[in-house]
Amino acid sequence: MIERTLVILKPDCMQKSLAGAVMERFTQAGLSLVACKMIRLQESLLREHYDFLMDKPFFPNIMKYMMECPVLVLVFSGENAIAVTRGLLGPTDSSLAPKGTIRGDFGQDKSRNIAHASDSRETAAKEIARFFTESEIFA
Numbered sequence: 794m795i796e797r798t799l800v801i802l803k804p805d806c807m808q809k810s811l812a813g814a815v816m817e818r819f820t821q822a823g824l825s826l827v828a829c830k831m832i833r834l835q836e837s838l839l840r841e842h843y844d845f846l847m848d849k850p851f852f853p854n855i856m857k858y859m860m861e862c863p864v865l866v867l868v869f870s871g872e873n874a875i876a877v878t879r880g881l882l883g884p885t886d887s888s889l890a891p892k893g894t895i896r897g898d899f900g901q902d903k904s905r906n907i908a909h910a911s912d913s914r915e916t917a918a919k920e921i922a923r924f925f926t927e928s929e930i931f932a
């Protein structure tokens with residue numbers, strides 16, 4: 794099944810100059826980069842993106858972290874793109890993520906974990922539409 798998924802290279806990824814290395818993990822796995830933009834995440838957009846975490850005690854920290862510097866927002870396309878990107882990322886907590894996964898190799902902890910990737914087809918469709926118009930997607 795060919796899918797599209799949204800990936801955000803988070804501030805820690807950008808600060809560690811790992812954008813190229815992380816993107817390469819996805820393209821080496823056979824996914825195609827079909828959209829890309831660098832943005833400074835605005836508070837309103839970020840609240841929408843993480844609204845399911847609004848009640849968590851760590852929510853203010855996520856907001857602060859995600860606005861530390863501009864991020865790269867990407868769309869990848871390919872066979873089972875959603876499961877493939879999530880598998881390459883590894884679990885949320887970088888300290889528990891196996892070596893060989895992006896978070897296991899480059900992440901710090903539960904919060905600073907290098908990248909976001911959509912977790913279902915429904916979420917991917919919503920997230921892609923949140924950041925891109927159809928004419929900005931080249932596939």
Ligand code: ADP
Pocket residue numbers: 846851855884885903904905906908909910912
């Ligand atoms: P994932 O990014 O793996 O899909 P979630 O959707 O559960 O994970 O959480 C979104 C983001 O919120 C995480 O990637 C991480 O940056 C942050 N986060 C999640 N859980 C925690 C936590 N317990 N403490 C601090 N930050 C967290």
